[in-house]
Amino acid sequence: MHQAPKWPSASTVVVGVIGNPIAHSLSPLLHQAAFEALGLDWVSLGFEVGPSALGDAVSGIRGLKIRGVSVTMPHKESVMALLDRISPLAKALGSVNCITNDSGVLEGDTTDGPGFIEALAHGADFDPMGKSCVVLGAGGAARAVAAALGVAGARDVAVVNRSPGPAARAAAIAGPAGRVGRASDALGADLVVQATSVGMAGTESAGRLVIEPELLGPGQLVVDLVYHPVTTALIDAANRRGARTMSGVGMLVHQAALAIERWTGLQAPLGAMWEAAAAAVGAG
Numbered sequence: 001m002h003q004a005p006k007w008p009s010a011s012t013v014v015v016g017v018i019g020n021p022i023a024h025s026l027s028p029l030l031h032q033a034a035f036e037a038l039g040l041d042w043v044s045l046g047f048e049v050g051p052s053a054l055g056d057a058v059s060g061i062r063g064l065k066i067r068g069v070s071v072t073m074p075h076k077e078s079v080m081a082l083l084d085r086i087s088p089l090a091k092a093l094g095s096v097n098c099i100t101n102d103s104g105v106l107e108g109d110t111t112d113g114p115g116f117i118e119a120l121a122h123g124a125d126f127d128p129m130g131k132s133c134v135v136l137g138a139g140g141a142a143r144a145v146a147a148a149l150g151v152a153g154a155r156d157v158a159v160v161n162r163s164p165g166p167a168a169r170a171a172a173i174a175g176p177a178g179r180v181g182r183a184s185d186a187l188g189a190d191l192v193v194q195a196t197s198v199g200m201a202g203t204e205s206a207g208r209l210v211i212e213p214e215l216l217g218p219g220q221l222v223v224d225l226v227y228h229p230v231t232t233a234l235i236d237a238a239n240r241r242g243a244r245t246m247s248g249v250g251m252l253v254h255q256a257a258l259a260i261e262r263w264t265g266l267q268a269p270l271g272a273m274w275e276a277a278a279a280a281v282g283a284g
C-alpha cells in the first residue's frame with residue numbers, strides 16, 4: 001500500500017557544509033535544529049571535500065540543486081574563484097563561509113563577522129559603535145571580527161598578534177579604525193576578543209591564556225571565540241577579574257542562523273539552535 005513520503009523524501013531540500021576534515025563540524029546539527037523548529041522538509045549534511053575535489057563539489061552544488069552550503073577550512077578562500085557572485089564583505093575579507101544557490105547562480109557570502117556582531121547584541125547587549133576594541137589573533141576568525149567591528153563603527157580596533165605581518169593585514173581590513181596593537185591595549189578597552197586557537201580542548205594550548213589577566217577588569221566585555229570548552233581559562237580569569245564575558249557559542253549560533261535566513265528566507269529559530277549548540281558543546 002502506498003504511504004505518504006516520510007522525511008527524508010525525494011522532495012527534501014538539501015543543504016550542508018563542505019570542509020576537510022568535516023566530522024567535527026556542528027553545522028549540520030545547528031541547521032537541522034533550525035529546520036525541525038521551522039517545520040521544513042530540509043536536511044543538512046557534512047561533505048568531506050579535499051582540496052583537489054573542490055571544483056567537482058561546487059559543480060555538484062549546481063547539478064544536484066543543493067540549496068546552499070556552509071564552507072569551512074580549508075576552502076574559505078579557494079572556493080571564491082569557483083562562484084558566480086561574491087558579496088562585498090566576503091570580497092573585502094577574501095573569505096566565504098556561506099554559499100547560496102539561486103537557480104544555479106552561486107553567491108558567496110561571509111556570516112562570521114555579522115554573526116559575531118549579532119552575538120554581541122543578543123548575548124551581551126553590546127553595540128561596537130564608538131567603542132575601543134582589541135582583537136587577539138590575526139587568522140580567519142580574527143579578520144572576520146576585525147572587519148565586522150570596523151563596519152559596526154568601532155572607534156578603535158587594535159589587532160594583537162605574534163607576527164606583525166598578519167596583524168597589519170587584519171588591521172587594514174578593519175578600515176580607518178584598524179591598527180596593529182599590543183597586549184597592553186587591552187587595559188581599559190571596552191571589548192577584548194580572543195580570536196586565536198589558544199585554549200581549545202584537545203590541543204597543547206588547552207587551559208592556556210593568550211593575555212595576562214591583569215589587563216582585564218570591570219567595565220569590559222571579554223569574548224573568547226573558542227567554544228570547546230565553553231568556559232576557557234580566559235573566560236574564567238576574566239570573570240574572576242570582574243569583566244563581563246561571552247563564550248564562542250554565540251558567534252557559532254548566529255553565523256549559522258544568518259546562513260539559515262539566506263537559504264530559507266525565514267527568521268532563524270535562535271532558541272532551538274542555541275539549545276542544540278549548547279547540548280553539543282556541553283554548555284549550561
Ligand code: NAD
Nearest residue numbers: 137138139140141142195196197198225226248249251252
Ligand atoms: P586560524 O588558524 O586562521 O588562526 C589562528 C590564529 O591563532 C592565528 O592568528 C595564530 O597566529 C594564532 N595563534 C595560534 N597559536 C597561538 C599562540 N600559541 N599564541 C598566540 N597566537 C596563536 O584559525 P581561525 O579560523 O581564525 O580560528 C581561531 C579560533 O577561533 C579557533 O579556536 C576557532 O575554533 C575559533 N572560531 C570560532 C568561531 C565561532 O563561531 N565561535 C568561528 C571561527 C573560529
